[in-house]
Amino acid sequence: MYYIAEVDKDICASKNxxxxxxxxxxxxxINYSEEDKxxxxxxxxxxxxEICVYIxxxxxxxxxxxxxxxxDLNEGFVIKKSGVVLR
Ligand code: SF4
Ligand code: SF4
Incomplete structure (x- = not known):
């Protein structure tokens, strides 16, 4: 298929x-997990x-x-529920 944006959770969680x-x-x-920060x-x-990469x-x-x-995504092709805060 194609490229996908991937967030480095460790970096993101340290930035608030x-x-x-x-x-x-x-x-x-792109949503935000309050649990993972x-x-x-x-x-x-x-x-x-790639707008998110620029931002x-x-x-x-x-x-x-x-x-x-x-x-090559770290978590594989995991379809997460959109619009829902992950727990
Ligand atoms: S722009 Fe998005 S991915 Fe980057 S640090 Fe902020 S919330 Fe995390
Ligand atoms: S801004 Fe573009 S590249 Fe980033 S998550 Fe949204 S659709 Fe994907």
Missing amino acids: CHLCTQYCPESNC SAYVSVDRCKAC CSDIAKNDAIKMKWID
């Missing part, structure tokens, strides 16, 4: 930041536009999001 979640043009695609991407909704790296200066080939 929600910025990328406000800019993804795809609804319910990290943003996460719903793999099935990501369109690989995290160039605006927030946090470098927590990278584009990854879909077969």
